[in-house]
Amino acid sequence: MADLTCDVAVIGAGTAGLAAERNARKHGASTLLIDPDFAGTTCATVGCMPSKLLIAAARAAHRARNTDLFGVRTGEVTVDGPAVLARLRQERDRFASGVRDSFDDLPEGVAVKARARFSGRNSLTLDDGRTVQAGAVVIATGSSPMVPEPYAALGDLALTNDSIFELDDLPESLAVIGGGVIGLELAQAMARLGVAVSLFDMGDRLAGVRCNKVHDALKGAMSQEMALHLGVEPEPSEEDGRVRIDWDGRHQSYDRVLVATGRPPNVSGLDLSATGLALDDKGMPDVAADTLQCGDSPIFMVGDANAARPVLHEASDEGGIAGRNAVAYPAVVPSRRKVSFTITYTEPPLVMIGQDPDDSAKIGEADYTNQGRATVDGENVGLARLYAAAPDGRLIGADLFCPGADHMGHLLTWAMEAGQTASDLLDRPFYHPTLEEGLKGALRDICGAVPLRVPGDQDPGLPPGV
Incomplete structure (x- = not known):
């Protein structure tokens, strides 16, 4: 087989890689997209979509069990585990096939089905000899699940987010190791589907929440749905075909264990040492956030591979930035990164936006345990915390754990992108009764602290949270 040459080679055909190849080609480069499988993106196959399908089933079960609040009697609610998982895989496969179909639209010769490793700064060797x-x-x-050795020794009893969606039926009991985003989302979903769930984490923080008040609300809500064991060191072993977890002098057995201890970047097979890049103790190069360039080299690292902002929209943005800069190398151009924005799909959702506030920031808080629309819907839990810069009240960040946070998070992120202030938002119309209306108290807190004119003072008196 003939050796290959191109202007820009992209290793990996996930979300970030597809965006990088597309943008490089758009800017006139000859490109190669190299991947051993072309199986589809992490999001479609083992991430965003299958997890949300499981969460959707869990939501339906939870709502069906809780209709008595509204005087609606549904009788006993049963969950058909095989049917839940069959629908999940059917829809998951449909999403993934759509991504795979997009590979057919690539120009002839661009897709190279092979595994690549570096042999120099801008030269690669493929596993087919080219x-x-x-x-x-x-x-x-991209990235892959990390399974520490004690859990790897359990064989099929240990699950990851790459394998849990292939179960034929729901387990009766499940230990979840790791209280990060993946572990927490799947733990709550399984619990709402009737699985007895225990979540273990060596740390004392769930889902990386930065705000103590928001974390307290999250922890309180999750503890009502599963057993939480934080700040412990779980020790797994196999016992009579089940998983035994020992911790703090206690032990319990489970049908399966979900290992959600992180997804490190897939770099071990790339032979990055051949590039001459300075690597840290984890074998990773330094990557500039605004160019995605590794040092001053013609190498760029994007998406989950650089582990900086491992979410889909960031991966797409990074691929686009790197694809353009790869064409322009060495004249790379820094790009302004968007406001950081993450959603953890617990129920209610957990959202983190923008900056962690410093001592000079002005903070507004909205309590959703007594908010009008949340109470009407029987979802009155959690709170929202908004952060603004002095002296003008410009919004710079937010932490939310409350109903509708995934939608309100978008509105707040867009407002931050536009440089809007708390006063600007209070000037907008708020329909009654809505979840968005609950943010008015937090915005007024900020305006009162800056201080600024507070629109809406003429509003008629309403009960707290309405």
Whole structure:
């Protein structure tokens, strides 16, 4: 087989890699997109979509069990585990096939089905024996679940988010190791589907929440749905075909264990040492956040591979930035990054936006345990915390754990992108009764602290939270 040359080689055909190849080609470069499987994106196959399908089933079960609040009697609610998982896989496969179909739209010769490793700063060796000489290389190899050795020894009893969706039926009991985003989302979903769930984490923080008040609300809500064991060191073993977890002098057995201890970047097979890049103790190069360039080299690293902002929309943005800069190398151009924005799909959702406030920030708080629309819907739990810069009250960040946070989070992120202030938002119309209306108290807190004119003072008196 003939060796290959191109302007830009992209390693990895996930969300970030597809965006990088597309943007490089758009800017006139000859490109190669190198991937061993072309199986589809992490989001479609083992991430965003299958997890949300499981969460949707859990939501339906939870709502069906709680209709008595409204005087609606549904009788006993049963969950058909095989049917839940069959629908999940059917829809998951449909999403993934749509991504795979997009590979057919690539120009002839762009897709290269092979595994690549570096043999120099801009040269690659493929596992089929060919070599690639490129003007620049974009690394978009994604990430994979980390399974520490005590759990790896359990074989099929240990699940990850790459394997849990392939179960034929729901387990009766499940230990979840890791209280990060993946572990917490799947733990709550399984609990609402009738699985007895215990979540373990060596740390004392769930889902990386930065705000103590929001974390207290999250922890309180989750403790009502599962057993939480934070700040412990769980020790797994196999016992009579089940998983035994020992911690703090206690032990319990479970049908299966979900290992959600992180997804490190897929870099071990790339032979990055051949590039001459300075690597840290984890074998990772330094990556500039505004260019995605590794040092001053013609190598760029994007998406989950750089572990900086491991969410889909950021991966797409990073791929686009790196694809353009790979074409322009060495004349790379820094790009302004968007306001950081993450959603954890617990119920209610957990949202973190923008900056963690410093001592000079002005903070507004909205309590959703007594908010009008949340109470009407029987979802009155949690709170929202908004952060603004002095002296003008410009919004710079927010932490929310409350109903509708995934939608309100978008509105707040867009407002921050536009440089809007708390006063600007209070000037907008708020319909009654809505969840958005609950933010008015937090916005007024900020305006009162700056201080600024507070629109809406003429509003008629309403009960707290309405």
